[in-house]
Amino acid sequence: MSKPDDPRASNPQDPEKLRFHFTPSADSDSRRDDRATDNPHAKDTTRVPEVIEALQDEFGAAVLELERYANEDTVYVEKRRIREICRFLRAEEDFDYFADLGGIDRFTEEDRYEVFYNLVSTERQKRIRLKVRVDETDMTVPSVTDVYRAANWNEREAYDMFGFEFVDHPDPRRMYMPEDFEYHPLRKEFPQLGVPGSLPLPPQTPDGELTMDPFAAAHGSKPVKSYDEPSTDPDSE
Amino acid sequence: MAEKPQFPGHDLGDQFRFWPKHNEKIYERLENKHAWLEEKQAAAQGDGEPPATRKSELDPLENEMILNIGPQHPATHGVLRCVVKLDGETIEKSVLDIGYLHRGIEKLAESKTYQEFMPYTDRMDYLSPYSNNVAWCLAVEKLAGIEVPERAQWIRMIMSELARISSHCLWLGVGMMDAGAVSGFVWTFQEREEIYSIMDEVAGARFTVSHSRIGGVANDLSPRAIEMIRDFIGKFPDRIAGWEGLLNKNRIWIERNKGVGRITKEEALELGVTGPNLRGSGVPYDVRRFEPYLKYDEVDFTIPVREAGDCLARYFLRLDEMKQSVRIIEQCLDRMTEGPIRSDDAKEAYPSKDEVYYSMEGMIHDFMYTDVGTVPPKGAHSYHAIEGPKGELGFYLTSDGTGRPWRVRINAPSFTNLQAMEYMMEGSLVADTVVIIGSIDPVMGEADK
Numbered sequence: 095m096s097k098p099d100d101p102r103a104s105n106p107q108d109p110e111k112l113r114f115h116f117t118p119s120a121d122s123d124s125r126r127d128d129r130a131t132d133n134p135h136a137k138d139t140t141r142v143p144e145v146i147e148a149l150q151d152e153f154g155a156a157v158l159e160l161e162r163y164a165n166e167d168t169v170y171v172e173k174r175r176i177r178e179i180c181r182f183l184r185a186e187e188d189f190d191y192f193a194d195l196g197g198i199d200r201f202t203e204e205d206r207y208e209v210f211y212n213l214v215s216t217e218r219q220k221r222i223r224l225k226v227r228v229d230e231t232d233m234t235v236p237s238v239t240d241v242y243r244a245a246n247w248n249e250r251e252a253y254d255m256f257g258f259e260f261v262d263h264p265d266p267r268r269m270y271m272p273e274d275f276e277y278h279p280l281r282k283e284f285p286q287l288g289v290p291g292s293l294p295l296p297p298q299t300p301d302g303e304l305t306m307d308p309f310a311a312a313h314g315s316k317p318v319k320s321y322d323e324p325s326t327d328p329d330s331e
Numbered sequence: 332m333a334e335k336p337q338f339p340g341h342d343l344g345d346q347f348r349f350w351p352k353h354n355e356k357i358y359e360r361l362e363n364k365h366a367w368l369e370e371k372q373a374a375a376q377g378d379g380e381p382p383a384t385r386k387s388e389l390d391p392l393e394n395e396m397i398l399n400i401g402p403q404h405p406a407t408h409g410v411l412r413c414v415v416k417l418d419g420e421t422i423e424k425s426v427l428d429i430g431y432l433h434r435g436i437e438k439l440a441e442s443k444t445y446q447e448f449m450p451y452t453d454r455m456d457y458l459s460p461y462s463n464n465v466a467w468c469l470a471v472e473k474l475a476g477i478e479v480p481e482r483a484q485w486i487r488m489i490m491s492e493l494a495r496i497s498s499h500c501l502w503l504g505v506g507m508m509d510a511g512a513v514s515g516f517v518w519t520f521q522e523r524e525e526i527y528s529i530m531d532e533v534a535g536a537r538f539t540v541s542h543s544r545i546g547g548v549a550n551d552l553s554p555r556a557i558e559m560i561r562d563f564i565g566k567f568p569d570r571i572a573g574w575e576g577l578l579n580k581n582r583i584w585i586e587r588n589k590g591v592g593r594i595t596k597e598e599a600l601e602l603g604v605t606g607p608n609l610r611g612s613g614v615p616y617d618v619r620r621f622e623p624y625l626k627y628d629e630v631d632f633t634i635p636v637r638e639a640g641d642c643l644a645r646y647f648l649r650l651d652e653m654k655q656s657v658r659i660i661e662q663c664l665d666r667m668t669e670g671p672i673r674s675d676d677a678k679e680a681y682p683s684k685d686e687v688y689y690s691m692e693g694m695i696h697d698f699m700y701t702d703v704g705t706v707p708p709k710g711a712h713s714y715h716a717i718e719g720p721k722g723e724l725g726f727y728l729t730s731d732g733t734g735r736p737w738r739v740r741i742n743a744p745s746f747t748n749l750q751a752m753e754y755m756m757e758g759s760l761v762a763d764t765v766v767i768i769g770s771i772d773p774v775m776g777e778a779d780k
Contacts, residue, residue, distance in 0.1 A: 134472070140714075193716075
């Protein structure tokens with residue numbers, strides 16, 4: 095126990111937890127269980143136990159892990175079998191609509207990246223989320239474009255933003271950034287103001303040079319002006 | 332910096348000084364697209380030569396041409412660039428190039444608190460900012476498990492349906508203008524102008540409203556605002572009837588739209604088309620019915636569906652949707668209950684201004700909410716989608732247990748619709764691209780994120 099009168103009496107190894115209103119408390123296990131299903135915005139559509147069962151029967155060990163939060167089922171599957179799993183879901187389980195795909199940078203030592211797949215069955219009124227983990231050393235992910243054509247642009251975007259290599263993708267170009275750009279901006283190590291010189295922009299004066307750094311002032315140099323500033327002479331007033 | 336690309340026989344001067352590889356790749360893609368089909372055709376002809384090349388030698392009108400439409404073109408509704416390969420007047424292949432409005436808001440969100448990100452959502456689908464605010468709030472509330480008071484839910488519903496009307500009004504006006512009727516744009520903009528005034532009265536801003544808050548809404552509807560909304564929905568059905576009278580039997584309008592940009596049910600599902608474009612092809616997928624949020628399961632409305640899948644079907648469908656929105660707003664106004672408009676837990680929502688200005692706790696809570704904000708549990712991740720005017724607008728959020736999101740993934744309807752448009756354009760006339768772009772109704776602010 096710490097005594098507020100004598101700060102030296104408290105054990106520095108065991109600092110008193112601030113009884114502050116906003117300190118996020120560590121989750122106890124019982125609360126975590128509540129959170130798995132209890133949520134004011136929970137929907138029935140995101141619970142798919144029978145689909146998960148079918149996946150486990152069909153693919154066995156390729157279904158790695160199950161997670162539930164806010165009544166949403168997430169299925170972690172093996173990366174190299176994602177295409178088969180998507181094909182199975184589409185053919186056998188009526189997941190006919192591809193809603194979303196994207197990457198996540200977890201910034202961990204192992205299995206740094208994740209790709210999630212958000213699939214919808216308009217027939218059964220269900221939604222499922224698949225996730226694969228991708229290690230930094232092997233950025234390949236099998237492309238699902240021949241199962242869901244709609245994945246095309248989403249995969250291009252994930253490649254653009256994180257640098258995944260989607261194997262057998264019909265059109266492996268960047269989505270937003272120009273091809274000349276060398277980085278993957280949504281990776282956690284990419285600076286928010288960009289890398290100076292990585293993205294040449296049009297000149298800011300009619301006969302000027304290309305703009306190499308649009309945030310020159312933030313990087314400590316003087317930005318080019320497209321006009322001559324009138325001289326500010328305090329005496330002229 | 333990369334080197335200047337070589338185009339043998341053409342001196343392009345300084346045209347390709349920046350991003351040379353980018354343009355090269357686009358043209359390369361244009362050549363390679365459906366290349367297997369051309370090879371098949373050439374094989375069927377017996378010689379290795381593609382048939383179009385021979386034709387062009389004989390007939391100057393049948394030659395191939397590559398045309399860049401956009402990114403700065405009034406018909407592309409923003410900075411959309413379509414690179415098309417024409418055979419005469421028919422589009423053989425098309426490649427869309429987007430990203431001219433890419434601001435990286437997914438990246439920016441990672442360094443903002445959940446509430447701070449709200450103004451960025453206004454600038455995604457800037458034709459219906461309120462829907463985006465609601466989508467963002469609901470996504471965060473689901474992630475953090477925040478319950479929203481009932482009155483706030485009704486207010487959000489009213490305002491997002493108004494946003495839908497406003498967005499569809501713009502679509503109709505611009506659609507008419509694309510087809511050649513300039514005066515229609517002014518008429519629909521008058522209605523939009525009234526919705527702006529309502530937004531002004533409710534939120535204090537006409538365009539980028541940012542009125543919804545995490546845990547509720549910023550302030551209650553004033554009696555005057557309710558009166559304005561009632562007034563608006565009272566006369567709006569007459570306006571729709573007026574537009575229908577103008578267009579439904581209008582020969583130019585029908586002929587410009589019928590059978591143009593057709594997409595079948597199967598194709599639409601396969602290409603992941605969303606929103607009115609998907610329902611225009613006969614798939615009754617609407618997030619308001621699929622997974623009802625707010626109070627959509629308590630109000631009575633229908634989901635208009637059309638089977639034809641062409642621009643005309645999408646026109647009828649959007650008009651029907653506006654009528655349904657009016658119906659929803661009427662019911663919301665009747666059923667709206669009195670009560671708080673924001674959660675009163677200081678970890679879930681901002682305190683009211685009265686508390687902030689006149690009590691110490693209120694001020695501390697306000698400060699802490701601005702500084703730290705809502706803190707969802709560590710490792711939580713959830714997806715929440717709403718039916719925006721353009722389609723399914725979803726946010727997939729991942730939390731790391733701090734007040735700032737670890738990753739924000741935006742499932743933008745315009746993005747998915749544009750992907751399908753690339754295929755829709757192929758085989759149509761170049762003059763029809765204008766109508767097709769108009770009827771798909773993409774907003775580049777959203778598609779480019």
